[in-house]
Amino acid sequence: MTPAEIEGAVEAGMPQAIEDLTKLVSIPSVAFPGHPEAPVHEAAAAVADLLRSVGLPHVELIPVEGSFPAVYATAPAPPGAPTVLLYAHYDVQPSGDVALWRTPPFEPTVIGDAMYGRGAADDKGGLIAHIAALRVFQGDFPVGLKVIVEGQEEYAGERLESLVEARPELVHADAMVIGDVGNPKVGDPALTTMLRGMAAFTVEVRSLGDAVHSGSFGGAAPDALSALMRMLTAMHDDNGDVRVPGLERGVFPGESSSEKEFRATAGVLDGVSLVGSGSIADRVWASYAITVTGLDVPSVSGAINAVQAVARARVTIRIPPSGDAATALKTVSAFLAENAPWGVQVSFDDTVTGSGFRASEGGPARAAIEKAMEHAFGRAPREVGQGGSIPLVAKLATLHPQAEILLYGVEDEDASIHAPNERVILGELRRIITAEALFLSTYTHP
Ligand SMILES: [Zn+2]
Numbered sequence: 001m002t003p004a005e006i007e008g009a010v011e012a013g014m015p016q017a018i019e020d021l022t023k024l025v026s027i028p029s030v031a032f033p034g035h036p037e038a039p040v041h042e043a044a045a046a047v048a049d050l051l052r053s054v055g056l057p058h059v060e061l062i063p064v065e066g067s068f069p070a071v072y073a074t075a076p077a078p079p080g081a082p083t084v085l086l087y088a089h090y091d092v093q094p095s096g097d098v099a100l101w102r103t104p105p106f107e108p109t110v111i112g113d114a115m116y117g118r119g120a121a122d123d124k125g126g127l128i129a130h131i132a133a134l135r136v137f138q139g140d141f142p143v144g145l146k147v148i149v150e151g152q153e154e155y156a157g158e159r160l161e162s163l164v165e166a167r168p169e170l171v172h173a174d175a176m177v178i179g180d181v182g183n184p185k186v187g188d189p190a191l192t193t194m195l196r197g198m199a200a201f202t203v204e205v206r207s208l209g210d211a212v213h214s215g216s217f218g219g220a221a222p223d224a225l226s227a228l229m230r231m232l233t234a235m236h237d238d239n240g241d242v243r244v245p246g247l248e249r250g251v252f253p254g255e256s257s258s259e260k261e262f263r264a265t266a267g268v269l270d271g272v273s274l275v276g277s278g279s280i281a282d283r284v285w286a287s288y289a290i291t292v293t294g295l296d297v298p299s300v301s302g303a304i305n306a307v308q309a310v311a312r313a314r315v316t317i318r319i320p321p322s323g324d325a326a327t328a329l330k331t332v333s334a335f336l337a338e339n340a341p342w343g344v345q346v347s348f349d350d351t352v353t354g355s356g357f358r359a360s361e362g363g364p365a366r367a368a369i370e371k372a373m374e375h376a377f378g379r380a381p382r383e384v385g386q387g388g389s390i391p392l393v394a395k396l397a398t399l400h401p402q403a404e405i406l407l408y409g410v411e412d413e414d415a416s417i418h419a420p421n422e423r424v425i426l427g428e429l430r431r432i433i434t435a436e437a438l439f440l441s442t443y444t445h446p
């Protein structure tokens with residue numbers, strides 16, 4: 001098909017794409033504990049129907065241990081053509097406080113060029129982009145295809161990682177498209193080429209057999225909470241830069257958003273300064289970040305006058321692609337232990353690690369998607385990073401190091417994913433569908 005024919009087919013297919021998206025967003029497929037499971041299974045069945053409807057000859061639900069099924073589909077490669085893996089997920093974040101939504105989260109509502117609803121962007125929009133791009137070819141696909149649609153990404157993505165680790169052939173492909181990210185701004189095409197990894201742990205400090213009266217003992221009894229606070233504050237300097245030796249600052253090779261834009265998106269209050277140094281992209285995509293995400297301490301209401309015997313904190317480390325998650329975890333825990341005052345007892349527990357990702361450059365898939373995006377958006381895509389982690393991507397890269405992994409999608413910074421009033425811009429959805437269909441039709445082995 002010529003680019004013009006593809007664009008025409010995408011345009012003609014938009015009502016169908018919007019109808020499919022509406023149907024999916026109406027299903028509250030929240031795969032978190034405590035939410036009904038039936039809608040998640042209903043969404044899996046709906047995805048399988050959609051994959052069949054675009055002419056994929058083989059569609060199945062693959063059980064995932066301890067989780068919801070992955071929907072999987074394949075089409076054989078025409079002779080000499082490469083195989084492309086398409087990834088998305090059909091589960092969504094919980095709606096959160098429904099009162100904060102202007103439209104009901106599971107009643108997709110189109111206002112202007114936006115469709116509002118939980119999952120409209122993350123990631124049912126990404127999923128529909130794959131479906132609509134495939135529909136363009138009416139079953140006569142230019143490449144081999146493997147499609148995997150995950151059912152519990154938002155809660156327990158590691159379970160799909162175990163599946164692909166046990167059955168790596170499921171995801172063996174020349175190029176992999178992770179349709180679960182997006183462009184910084186609508187109409188501003190981007191390929192995500194760097195993802196940070198992450199590590200997290202719980203640190204516990206013990207100083208006394210039991211809490212003791214702050215009047216009788218305060219002033220001499222070592223306070224576990226105070227010891228923990230000293231350890232935690234030691235991790236950053238006065239400017240907010242990480243000061244743990246070995247965790248050096250990185251530099252992002254592409255453009256960065258401005259501090260002004262970042263302040264607005266992050267909702268930083270007037271008079272409050274940002275932390276860290278380097279460009280915003282350096283700080284949130286290419287450097288380590290350490291955040292205390294939880295504390296086990298007595299709550300203010302009902303606090304009694306006591307010196308605390310024990311205190312705990314949850315610490316999350318974001319790791320640039322050049323770093324190693326296990327090493328960072330060791331480095332930070334050793335630093336905390338070294339900075340523990342008064343010989344208090346320090347222990348670590350509940351650790352998790354996931355690697356980051358750095359895309360390889362210059363392969364045929366990368367070249368094809370860059371041209372396809374330029375055609376669809378009228379401007380060449382730029383490289384962006386993502387401060388969050390997608391552990392599956394690192395797993396895919398490890399299992400199939402020869403594969404080119406491409407990350408793009410329908411989300412943008414104002415899409416409110418994981419927040420109230422999530423939305424996808426339908427024009428952006430159309431441009432991504434066009435880019436993906438063009439990519440599939442032009443991508444060949446070198
Ligand atoms: Zn997602």
